Amino acid sequence: MRYLLKDRRCSGQLIRCLLLLLLLGSELLTQTAMAQPLSMLHTQGTALLDAKNQPVVLRGINVGGWLLQESYILRTDSLNAQWRIQQAMLRSMPEADVEDFYRRYRAGFVTKADIDFVARQGFNCVRLPFHYDLFLTTAQRRARTRALQNPRNIEAYVQSLSTWYDQNQLFTDTKNLEGFRLIDDVLRWCAANNLYVVLDLHAAPGGQGADRNISDCLVPLDLWKRRDAQGRLIYQDLTVRLWQQISKRYKNDARVALYDFINEPNGMTTANGLAGDNSELSALYSRLIDVVRDQNDQHVVLLEGNGYGNEYTNLTPDKLRTPHKANLMYNAHRYWCPNEAEAGDPNPLQINLIRNLAAFRNQWQVPVWVGETGENSNEWFAAAVQELNRQNIGWCHWTFKRVDGRTSLLNVARYGSVLTEAGRAALLRNSEFRNCTVNTDVVAALTKPTAVPAAFVPHPLPGTIQAADYDLGRLGHAYSDTYATRTDYRNHAPHNSGEAYRNDGVDIEAVTDAASKGFAVSHMEAGEWLSYTVTVPQTTSFAVQLRLQNPAATTAQLRIKLDGQQAVGTITVPGGSSWQTLPAGNVQLSAGTHTVKLSVEQPGAVVSWLQFVPLVGPR
Template structure:
């Protein structure tokens, strides 16, 4: 998924991406309803479309279940460790290898379960991308050999010995020889079963390839950069590539007749294959390995759709277009883009037609080569960016897999895991295993709304007058529809400005900070002139109201105005200062029923906690 060795918390591939995201509409999926029990139809390519056996187009829109079968440090809030092998190395300082393996079995049993998959289906998604680590397909003895390198990763002789051991197992046919005994196969089978029961397709994603497909340890979990492309065994072979081919041969034999699997994603996010790293400048290495892998899968009589990922974290396809691949057949190929931190406008384009993460390039590539395109990853931004990307992709009939289902203490994921302490302590691990369970996760409803109803405005929570309205409970919806903020989405991968300066409560451009003095524990902060918030309210009792606003002033006089529908309700003046205070205004008569209340910032204030409506006198409603 991301550049997971990120310079700031929540940062993904900031050094590479121009690109960004997409998701669902309300009437989004044409497949059967969840848990209907119908057998999924096998998919194939028909020109630029993915279709089922009846020739009906299927647009795959779903979620990645990352951080599960390959841990990525930022997902777990352990950025300083930055790769799974470094997490394991830390664990091995205080526990035996057997105890570490036991923890990982527990983690994999609890981080994602059927309850998570059922939840995705209930939201209307129709596919799950399953990121996999190649070590899941090693036997315990083979994984032990890798663990010995983890204990001393900078010891070149130990790494060489591991490569030679892999070489021997490869030559004697001991790698992936008994699939049903391998953890990876058991997990794939379980996910396929859960998904098929919900009419969800599965995308198999080799997220951490043997040797590592790039330089980013968080994604690759590799000991040396680019070893998939560069490391030779004693016989001079690019052994990791041979192992990758054999792994996909085994997977193809296992799943060639499984219709619930939509795509084989051969290698996740190859990156930094370039002359500066001693490789070609035009993806020759990628072409060679992809051509081998495609032919190897087809040799197993497997006609599944095969998804290619370009250089540069999955986006750049020079020398990888269908006419350049050295394969027996280009049937049932699809091309991937990973979209993060880029513009979602139709006008934005890249001069390189083979760099396809921008919407115009992605569409043009599909139309030029008459191949399906799919956005395998997108996310890690604000709801405003999510909704814009979803609308742009949906309008073009391009499917996507959102990243990521779960993150620790983050509003950007679909599910928020509560903080748990340190993964390197027994207490922290126990708490993580508990907090990661679906029933204990917080559903980020604003993310759900941005992905499934990107054009809509709807209440965040029921709000009634008279009563107190938390300032943070403004409506769900896009910037310009439910609220307006000076900065609501990152569209330049070089700009690390957070969209929510406080980083709390919601994933919009509105800046929200923790504030223990407020009833719900949060307040809107850094309210600047021109910003506004909209609330859907129900006036239960018509009449004139005194409105109190709990604010923290700024250094100059602030002003907050209220408007209900087209009617102005007045302006509250906020004297300068630093301590929290309450200011008030009196409204005209408010009619009963549901209305749109808008709070406008006419002059800045530091923070706003709540709005309290108390009746001054009552008036008769219509017909009374």
């Protein structure tokens, strides 16, 4: 009997093993099937095409702040650059502990769960910004750490790089270098979701500009100026060698959409000791194109102009000193500028404005792409996406997640200070996908720019409507605000003056009023209004009241209407009033969906909530 039971147990275990193998096989087949649509991209005229010559428009997300920390993404603005964050840490931590923190940070800030989320929103690519130091060995990175700790060590670091370059000891261990392992992870996660990947050298050797935060440069513009003992522009040689190794590893990998050679060159002016005509950039791009094509790598290469990726003097195809003119794509980075199709720049080679971008594409017969755009209001996002989509120009939102971030897809809760053990632990914890909150308003602006207004959160009545929970939608449809987008890069005034909760022009601030729920709408100007979609299960009569204050010296006045016509009442709030609850009138609502509109007649009020209280039982 024991043998029979044993046989049955073995048989049961065998069946379970077979079922597990079948499930695993099915999962692998599913992943393989999902990855099949990705094919090597190429260009033809102004189009980006797949292997079947079908047009591909890349609409995606940048995963900034991950493989290169930009200070504002982590809310460490005073530290200004990743190397300065590390420098500050090293004052109180051993180097090994700093390295361990960064390994843990990179292991958790973006994972497969994050990429899965990006795919679920309907995007089709991820731009991966990375730092060149991830392709250094531990010993080589240690030499850079000594340089960032003390500027007197920079020259020794440069000479070490020169020696390693001559001895072919840079970027060669593709199986073990962290940079290649991380790229491989992202390619695998993205392919499982049918997402292309754009490889973006965000911090080039030496630093491609004068902005330390972007390039993490120890000395500004060293990529263009630093020479080694042999008189070579050694950082440029390193950049060519790095792309040679990247190309060697990924030249046949269809999961890679584009090679973005150098992110946002800037400050290349005569005042900074350079030619001022982009000739240095043109020469390096020609070298990079040659080294990639010499390996029979036909990936599309993305060129970025001077002036943060936008100005293309001496960078047009006819000016490049390379015979390889196929599979070139040109880039713009669009921030704080107009979105109207008629807005243009008098310099036809300055292409961040959409009219110039489209004209450049047509004149030079090359595809164009907006590799970065964002850092503005939802209305700006929606207008930009709508016009770019209409022009059939792809784009990539900056950025995926950030600390206390309202313009990103995901918000990471504040964590304290990165220079304390508790702060670092909180940052690692808060930035995990499961602990982030989704900015649904940002996602909607990017993915549904023309959608009709909809409830931001459900508003069943009777009940309380938080003033900050006005409808999801465009300016003039879900709300009206006099300053809803930032279109002048010189104007740093925030579109949401309270800089809290949501990313529209509506000004929302945190409040401490005990009867409120944490936020209130403030700085309300005459003519502005907010719309709320509400649902009523049964016809009911309500008393409507508002929680508000008026810190201004003059009297404020608000008006409430239903369904665009029926007036509920007008609320007058004397100047200097503290928090109070005031009646707004009575109204009967039939069963169904209605729109409540709160309008500003005279400015000054700060509104926390609207409340609909039944007068009598439902009937």
